[in-house]
Amino acid sequence: MAAVKLFYSDAPGRGEIIRLVLSVAGVDFDDVRYKYEDWPKYKPEAPFGQAPFIEYNGKKYGQSVAIANFFSRENGLYGASNLEAFRIDEVAGLVQDLFTCLIPVFIEKDPAKKEELRAAMVKNDAPRFFGFFQKFLQENGTGYLVGNKLSLGDLIIYDMTTQLLKTFQYDAAADFPEIKTLVDNVEGNENIKAYIDSRKSVSCQPHHRQQSAAADSKATSAAKPRFKSKMAAVKLFYFDTPGRGELIRLVLAEAGVEFEDVRFKQEDWPKYKPEAPFGQSPFIEYNGKKRAQSVAIANFFARENGLYGANNLEAFRIDEVMGLMQDFFNFLVPVYMEKDPAKKEELRLAMVKNDAPRFFGFVLKLLQENGTGYFVGNKLSLADIIVYDMATQLRDVFSCDVAADFPEIKALVEKVSSNENIKKYIDSRK
Numbered sequence: 210m211a212a213v214k215l216f217y218s219d220a221p222g223r224g225e226i227i228r229l230v231l232s233v234a235g236v237d238f239d240d241v242r243y244k245y246e247d248w249p250k251y252k253p254e255a256p257f258g259q260a261p262f263i264e265y266n267g268k269k270y271g272q273s274v275a276i277a278n279f280f281s282r283e284n285g286l287y288g289a290s291n292l293e294a295f296r297i298d299e300v301a302g303l304v305q306d307l308f309t310c311l312i313p314v315f316i317e318k319d320p321a322k323k324e325e326l327r328a329a330m331v332k333n334d335a336p337r338f339f340g341f342f343q344k345f346l347q348e349n350g351t352g353y354l355v356g357n358k359l360s361l362g363d364l365i366i367y368d369m370t371t372q373l374l375k376t377f378q379y380d381a382a383a384d385f386p387e388i389k390t391l392v393d394n395v396e397g398n399e400n401i402k403a404y405i406d407s408r409k410s411v412s413c414q415p416h417h418r419q420q421s422a423a424a425d426s427k428a429t430s431a432a433k434p435r436f437k438s439k440m441a442a443v444k445l446f447y448f449d450t451p452g453r454g455e456l457i458r459l460v461l462a463e464a465g466v467e468f469e470d471v472r473f474k475q476e477d478w479p480k481y482k483p484e485a486p487f488g489q490s491p492f493i494e495y496n497g498k499k500r501a502q503s504v505a506i507a508n509f510f511a512r513e514n515g516l517y518g519a520n521n522l523e524a525f526r527i528d529e530v531m532g533l534m535q536d537f538f539n540f541l542v543p544v545y546m547e548k549d550p551a552k553k554e555e556l557r558l559a560m561v562k563n564d565a566p567r568f569f570g571f572v573l574k575l576l577q578e579n580g581t582g583y584f585v586g587n588k589l590s591l592a593d594i595i596v597y598d599m600a601t602q603l604r605d606v607f608s609c610d611v612a613a614d615f616p617e618i619k620a621l622v623e624k625v626s627s628n629e630n631i632k633k634y635i636d637s638r639k
Contacts, residue, residue, distance in 0.1 A: 213238040213280075216251055217261035221372050223273040224261040229364045230277050232404035234284035257533060257571045274301060275528030281361040282521045288362075293355040295500065295509040296345065297362040300354060302502030303338055303487065304369050305535075310334040314377065331379045339381045339388060341487055342366050346387040352394055359398060367395040443468040443510075446481055447491035451605075453503040454491040456598045460507050462634035463594060464514035504531060511591040523585035530572055530584055530592040534599050537568040544607065561609045569611045569618060572596055576617050582624060589628060597625035 213231065217224030219242035231238045243251060248260070255262045256271040263270050270276060281287045288294040314330055317323040345354055354362035370392055373379040382389040395401055443461065447454030449472035461468045473481060478490070485492045485501060492501035500506065511517045511527075518524040540560055547553040576584055576596075584592035600622050603609040612619035625631055 214241055214264040215239070215261060216241045216243075216254070216263065218243060218245055218248065221368070221375070225372065226277045226365060226368045227261060227263070227273060227280070228404065229368055229401065230280050230284075230286065230361060232400050233286065233359060233364065233398060234280055235400055236280060236284070259536075270525065270529065272529045272532030274305075275525055275532050277361060277365075278528050279521055279525040282524065286359065286361045286364075288355045288360055291509055291512045293360070294512065295505055296355050297360060297365075298505030298508050299500065299502045300342065300345065300362045300365050302505050303341055304365050306489075307334060307338040307369065311377065327377055331377065335373060335377075335379050335381065336384065339370075339385050343385045343387045346391060352387075352390050354391075359395065363391055363395055367392055444471055444494040445469070445491060446471045446473070446484070446493070448472065448478070449474060451598075451602050455602065456507050456595060457491055457493070457503060457510070458634065458638075459594045459598055459631060460510050460514075460516065460591065463589065463628060463630045464510055464516065465630055466510060466514070504535070507591065507595075516589070516591045516594070518585045518590055523590070526575065526579075526585050527590055527592040527595075530575060530595055533568055533571050534595050537564060537599065540564040541603075541607065557607055557609075560607070565603065565609050565611055566614065569600075569615055573615050573617055576621065582617070582620055589625065593621055593625055594631075597622055601626075 213236060215224065215227055215231070215238055217227075228238075228240060241251075251260070252258055254269060256269045259271055261271075261273050261276065263276055270279075278287070288297055310330055314323060314326040317326055346352070349355060351357045354360055354366065366388065370381045370388060373381060382392050396405065443466060445454065445457055445461070445468055447457075458468075458470060471481075481490065482488055484499060486499050487501050489501055491503050491506065492499055493506055494500075508517070518527055544553060544556045544560055547556055572584075576582075579585060581587045584590060584596070596618065600611050600618060603611060612622050626635060
């Protein structure tokens, strides 16, 4: 592996999972930590004006999940099959959902209110999510999330467990025996132990482990489809709207996977909720088993059908695009949820003026860098479908036509919508 520079504040936060992955993998990295007040010095270097970001092979990359995913794939930490990668992605999605529950506690200024929010999170949210993680660990039965060795999934759970304990005084390991076993397994790893012992210093450079050619080949192949056989029947459950389910529909349609598109009204959700693995939609039934987390589902079928790039660097770019669109989605939620018409329009206009141009400016730059009209290679990938989905939902739901402002985005939308399988699906949903 080439030398890596990681830029993040002198705190665990969103940067810690990257540090853990690099440490387990034995990758030499310069851990550039800075104080909060010094962020303006580093922000101009950040690809999307966000931290963490890395410098790798002389190029800057952003999005914490994308970075952790890339180095996990490169170093055999992403599971031995696409189904194991699916489980890892489910855990990553659940942790992102739990993180959303932590934000109000973290940003609250009033001490009494902050403690009230923390106590509610400790009583309700944290046990609910760690209950899901414990169930996964019990299903696998080895003390690890997938297979019989450490993976990105274990590191994600470990990172959340230790950060909750330190920052929010919630000890998941005390309440869930399988979580305690996992924490012990992670901390028993020689490279993790060396990192934990050294992380009080400003920089950390674990011993670099040279990969064998066979290991490198195996890691790179993780970004490619593993199976060419006919896909099993799929049932997708989601509301009768685009929302978070539309990306899955588009991926399945493009891949030519036959699926039953089970749509329901908002008032009928209580009928389906007991079937949902985490009490959320969308979810799918695949090979007789229910699975969830929209990004995990889209990723799985994209990998299975050659829509996830030709190598790990292309998969990295796809994950960056996914992360940016997820960040942007967070700005749409307040607009969508607002009940007061005047306030709703005020929020919508602010989003159209500020947030949409900013995020689509980022993805436009990535599109221009590739220079083929696609985000990676010279053919349609998950990244193109993600941006198409967001651009069309913005237009149809929020009256924000980013394609009119960005010619390359307009060209991409036209390419995706004219794709034979996508076109057939679009015509059918009318």
